């Protein structure tokens with residue numbers, strides 16, 4: 001993806017120029033990876049280790065520009081990528097110190113907030129974990145994907161699965177109390193038995209993890225893996241198998257005390273990822289690094305409290321263009337997408353992500369919000385149809401909540417609701 005997108009003349013400053021609420025969350029994107037996995041469509045590229053320092057310098061400039069738009073204290077930070085744990089420990093030391101000096105981290109340091117760093121199991125060392133913990137990081141998310149060499153190979157992930165429990169143990173030893181794991185299912189060639197073994201291996205990790213994200217392999221349009229699928233080099237997992245894997249997963253994790261709180265995310269009660277919840281609830285967050293996307297809700301007069309409209313933007317997804325832009329514009333990244341506040345879009349986005357959550361959506365607020373932009377009767381009828389089909393519960397505290405069956409068709413239910421939001 002590097003080099004594809006052209007930035008407009010706008011910078012992230014334009015998205016933050018109007019009245020908006022202070023953002024309680026911050027996302028940082030680290031684009032370096034060992035290798036480009038052929039299913040991946042995130043902005044990332046192979047690290048040559050010669051640009052890490054310049055990257056951290058530019059990130060510091062950008063964070064300085066963003067800081068006045070953050071709430072004090074900040075509630076969540078998430079460092080994703082790419083492979084953030086590829087950054088050298090001395091650069092992590094510099095970066096965490098800079099973040100600590102630039103933002104109010106009192107909430108996070110007191111354990112009431114959350115600071116997550118995504119880690120590749122191969123890159124986790126005692127030194128890195130100590131540096132992260134000393135810097136304020138209190139949660140790691142380790143990309144396991146599978147514990148089976150054959151399936152890791154199918155994904156082009158080259159880590160040794162033995163290093164996953166090792167990495168999590170090192171994080172625990174360093175005092176990083178909150179630990180999560182990512183798995184992928186419906187990998188070509190993977191059987192239900194293989195998948196069960198992966199999940200059981202994850203559950204047997206000691207000390208136990210509190211959170212697990214399980215994603216079905218998706219074939220994004222512009223990836224090498226999708227091109228290979230189209231060329232007939234392998235077959236995708238059948239839909240029925242994917243459903244069987246998911247249904248087994250939900251039940252197995254429930255028995256293990258990890259409840260589904262979003263379609264693909266499971267946690268012990270209270271261990272849900274607060275940062276991702278901020279996304280799914282359409283709150284405000286700032287974004288730093290190439291390709292990072294931000295969202296801030298407008299302040300003041302709001303068309304509706306259910307889905308306050310906001311500015312969305314995406315930093316240019318190209319390291320050199322991002323670094324040059326940040327240096328040229330007092331820390332402000334060029335952007336490739338900037339969407340200005342729009343009531344209808346805000347309601348649509350709230351439905352799209354909120355319906356995937358266990359907490360669901362407040363029905364009366366949704367209908368009231370829809371009525372502020374037009375006739376909500378068609379939306380009301382769509383809700384009734386989804387209920388009659390057993391995809392939404394009849395009524396849970398006035399919320400629209402997916403049933404077990406509804407979770408299998410979550411995107412379709414959301415699409416039906418979104419298509420009947422008045423224009």
Ligand code: SF4
Nearest residue numbers: 033036037040081082
């Ligand atoms: S490690 Fe993650 S971000 Fe990097 S290429 Fe692979 S899937 Fe993409």
